[in-house]
Amino acid sequence: MAQQSKNYKKFLATSMTAAMVASAIAPTAGFAAANFKDVPAGNFYFDYVSALANAKIIDGRPDGSFDLGGKINRAEASKMIANILKLDTKKAPAADFSDVDQTKWYAEFINALSAKGLINGKGQGKFDPTGTLTRGEFAKMVVEAYDLKLKADGPAANFKDVDANKWYAKYVTILFSHDLVTGTTATTFSPDAQIKRADFAKLLTETDWAKGSTLEKPNAAAPAVESVKAVNAKTIEVKFTKAVDAKTLKNASDADVITVVAGQGAKAAGAITQELSADGKTLTLKATNFFKGDYTVKVPFEIVKDVDGEFVKAVNAKVTVNDTTAPVLASATSVIKDTKDAITKITLTFDEEVTSLDAVKIDGKGHDFKREGNKVTVEGLSLDAAKSHEVTVVNAKDVAGNVKDVQTAPVQVTVDNVAPSVVSVVATGENTVKVTLDEELAESLKVTAKVGSFTENIVKEITKVNEKEYIVTLKEQYLFKNGNSDAVTLTFAKGDLKDEIGNTNAEDVTKTVTVSKDIAAPQAVKVETSETNGKVTAFSVTYNKEVANPTAAKISVVNSKGEIKAQDKVVKSVALSNDNKTVIFTLVNGLAADQYSLELAEGFVKDKALSPNNSAKYAFKVDVTEAAKPVETTFKVAGVTVEENVITVDFGAQVKAAGTGSALNAAAYQVNGVTLPEGTVIAFGQKEDKSLDQTKVEITLPAGFVKADDSKAIFKINDVQTLDNKVSQPFTTTIAVTDNTAPEAQSFEATTLTEVTVTYSEAIKLVTKNGISDEITLLDNKGAGIKITDKKVTADGKLVLTVAESSAVAKLVTNTVNVENADIQDAAGNAQKAGLTISK
Numbered sequence: 001m002a003q004q005s006k007n008y009k010k011f012l013a014t015s016m017t018a019a020m021v022a023s024a025i026a027p028t029a030g031f032a033a034a035n036f037k038d039v040p041a042g043n044f045y046f047d048y049v050s051a052l053a054n055a056k057i058i059d060g061r062p063d064g065s066f067d068l069g070g071k072i073n074r075a076e077a078s079k080m081i082a083n084i085l086k087l088d089t090k091k092a093p094a095a096d097f098s099d100v101d102q103t104k105w106y107a108e109f110i111n112a113l114s115a116k117g118l119i120n121g122k123g124q125g126k127f128d129p130t131g132t133l134t135r136g137e138f139a140k141m142v143v144e145a146y147d148l149k150l151k152a153d154g155p156a157a158n159f160k161d162v163d164a165n166k167w168y169a170k171y172v173t174i175l176f177s178h179d180l181v182t183g184t185t186a187t188t189f190s191p192d193a194q195i196k197r198a199d200f201a202k203l204l205t206e207t208d209w210a211k212g213s214t215l216e217k218p219n220a221a222a223p224a225v226e227s228v229k230a231v232n233a234k235t236i237e238v239k240f241t242k243a244v245d246a247k248t249l250k251n252a253s254d255a256d257v258i259t260v261v262a263g264q265g266a267k268a269a270g271a272i273t274q275e276l277s278a279d280g281k282t283l284t285l286k287a288t289n290f291f292k293g294d295y296t297v298k299v300p301f302e303i304v305k306d307v308d309g310e311f312v313k314a315v316n317a318k319v320t321v322n323d324t325t326a327p328v329l330a331s332a333t334s335v336i337k338d339t340k341d342a343i344t345k346i347t348l349t350f351d352e353e354v355t356s357l358d359a360v361k362i363d364g365k366g367h368d369f370k371r372e373g374n375k376v377t378v379e380g381l382s383l384d385a386a387k388s389h390e391v392t393v394v395n396a397k398d399v400a401g402n403v404k405d406v407q408t409a410p411v412q413v414t415v416d417n418v419a420p421s422v423v424s425v426v427a428t429g430e431n432t433v434k435v436t437l438d439e440e441l442a443e444s445l446k447v448t449a450k451v452g453s454f455t456e457n458i459v460k461e462i463t464k465v466n467e468k469e470y471i472v473t474l475k476e477q478y479l480f481k482n483g484n485s486d487a488v489t490l491t492f493a494k495g496d497l498k499d500e501i502g503n504t505n506a507e508d509v510t511k512t513v514t515v516s517k518d519i520a521a522p523q524a525v526k527v528e529t530s531e532t533n534g535k536v537t538a539f540s541v542t543y544n545k546e547v548a549n550p551t552a553a554k555i556s557v558v559n560s561k562g563e564i565k566a567q568d569k570v571v572k573s574v575a576l577s578n579d580n581k582t583v584i585f586t587l588v589n590g591l592a593a594d595q596y597s598l599e600l601a602e603g604f605v606k607d608k609a610l611s612p613n614n615s616a617k618y619a620f621k622v623d624v625t626e627a628a629k630p631v632e633t634t635f636k637v638a639g640v641t642v643e644e645n646v647i648t649v650d651f652g653a654q655v656k657a658a659g660t661g662s663a664l665n666a667a668a669y670q671v672n673g674v675t676l677p678e679g680t681v682i683a684f685g686q687k688e689d690k691s692l693d694q695t696k697v698e699i700t701l702p703a704g705f706v707k708a709d710d711s712k713a714i715f716k717i718n719d720v721q722t723l724d725n726k727v728s729q730p731f732t733t734t735i736a737v738t739d740n741t742a743p744e745a746q747s748f749e750a751t752t753l754t755e756v757t758v759t760y761s762e763a764i765k766l767v768t769k770n771g772i773s774d775e776i777t778l779l780d781n782k783g784a785g786i787k788i789t790d791k792k793v794t795a796d797g798k799l800v801l802t803v804a805e806s807s808a809v810a811k812l813v814t815n816t817v818n819v820e821n822a823d824i825q826d827a828a829g830n831a832q833k834a835g836l837t838i839s840k
Helices: 044-055 074-084 105-117 135-147 168-175 195-210
Strands: 225-232 233-240 259-262 273-278 280-287 293-299 315-321 331-334 341-348 357-362 366-367 368-372 375-384 392-397 401-414 420-426 432-437 448-451 457-465 469-474 486-491 508-516 524-532 533-541 553-558 572-574 584-586 595-602 618-624 639-643 646-651 667-672 681-686 690-700 711-715 731-737 745-750 755-760 764-766 778-779 790-793 799-802 811-814 824-826 835-839
Touching: 044 195, 044 524, 074 105, 074 135, 074 195, 135 168, 135 195, 225 315, 233 293, 233 315, 331 392, 341 392, 341 401, 357 375, 420 508, 432 486, 448 469, 524 618, 533 618, 553 572, 639 731, 745 835, 764 790
Parallel strands: 331 401
Antiparallel strands: 225 233, 233 280, 259 293, 273 280, 293 315, 331 341, 341 375, 357 366, 357 392, 368 375, 392 401, 420 432, 432 469, 448 486, 457 469, 486 508, 524 533, 533 584, 553 595, 572 584, 595 618, 639 646, 646 690, 667 711, 681 690, 711 731, 745 755, 755 799, 764 824, 778 811, 790 799, 811 835
């Protein structure tokens, strides 16, 4: 089967407003097309469910959940497969399944799949639409839907419960060969098990991402705080979902922008130091005193950025610190060069900082010690390394006053006779190189660097990053004399790489690294506006690298009328942000609300390359709005009326008839939390002259949609758009709807020798009109009709039919009659459902 081509892609254009003040906090809720309460952002299935919901492939449950653990029936699966393949469900001929009622919502999807030859029944001419889908059936549907063939070089399925002779075996094998499905265990696939809605969403989404073209892959999630937790009384740890740019953790005054605020009764922690991990994802906060009580860790709005320049979502995270655990001796270690050497130093490591220690004993003998942080060292020893030794510590105390009386640990001896080595040398800038070693040095790093034919050592300075990493800065005047790149040779002289126990490199170590000249112009990547008291008073332009020297004279401005405006009559000042990547434009006071077209000429900013590169010309628009004169992006629905289950919506403006935001899309409307089904009749209204009125729609609630009268049904409208792309504001009102669900005959039984009692889906009544012989036919085993001589309704709403011999009745058939002639009705006046055949 040929792949279905994608008809369109959806692009979401958003206008972001940045507060640009440290005290502002903005809401940070995640967004999905359907905000299912059981699939929050961060849930394992979030991306899969969101992809399907955004494409209108799936619906949730009436309670607002997706029901991850729920089962999925064959009708629901048919709808999803037909929609994801973009099949024409309106024109497909009726499928030849006796149990697929063509008046049901699912019929069109089963018809479309059947017409394409993508589904089979369950035997005996039945499809079993309400039967739950199994994992084996799912494998077959997906393989045939995407026309997958066995991938010869793909992984081979080897599930013990997949019998090669079973019908589903080849489908499981094919799907597994494309690495699109896994087993329920390492050795089982569970082909007959019912598939959960969560797994169906995941497997269908991953298949379309890999083999189809309907679903959009999710954008990477915005950086956020993943967790805030107390490690101990001295330390609070903040984890981020993405690596954070360390420069954005400080403001212009070099103060920390992430702060810790003590709650009522909490201990004053004193000065708090902050340290960002090497991977940029963990920020460690350490108190000079210690934490005890409730605190709030505040990450400000649009200040902290990740390494890609995206703002970390603001958060005020509560954390309670109540350290009642004493410090634990984690290890006692010693490193020697040779097994013949004596142990001269032992290092004790605790799981937290130790503030005092009464004694350290080795093999029962007390020794002097040095204490720093969570480390305690004992030096000046002379112990036989071939023997076992035990360390005892007495009354180890932490900053919170927790004390562990006596702890012991064996001394673990490691032989290290290998000199420190250079793991890598990587260029980090035009004239900077990161050197990574495999262990800490006993002394400062020593290295020389040479380039080209120069004999000069071009090392300018060496900065220690951590125990194993150093940044070597090169003298820029020696670089790029003959091109845009240079091979630099670093030499670590014999004996200069020395570890704590005296291992040194026996010969010179040389490494070559290529540094490249930065010749790329800085590029603008984002424009944002900032408001004060509801009015746009500034905007910012963010570049993809650090820049300098923004020049106001290089700004050109034109208003919406095409009038050229003097730069200083629009922009009061320009300044760089703390990270030197964003230029902030402050607007003049009283600037008229309008849309302004701006152009920043070439060289408006320069980057910080050794030979600075000019920015290219950049043009963009800024909407300067104020509370009283907003640039409208939404509109209000004017009103709603209803009469006999026909809802008339007055939008007050012309609305779309197709595509995104169409007012004729049933998915835009809900009654009592249930989205109107596809196929709901929705049409534009008519004006007095009978011409089309595109400001109003009439929605006819489909038969069977309303189960009971409700004078206060909740009616909602979502995301309808006007012809100029304004989106409807959230609209909710109450309307009166009337039960339009026909009672269905479900069963019958002989209750006396001459009476047959028929049970319906709800209580029915008899309206004396023309009798009921035209509405119900009774048949015997041979298909002959049985005469109904009388009828009545029981107190609980069941129909009792009088016949000559009740045991002779084998079948009951409900017939079609005009509604006005129907005698069998429910309390709301709905005639019984016709076309049903019920056997005894």
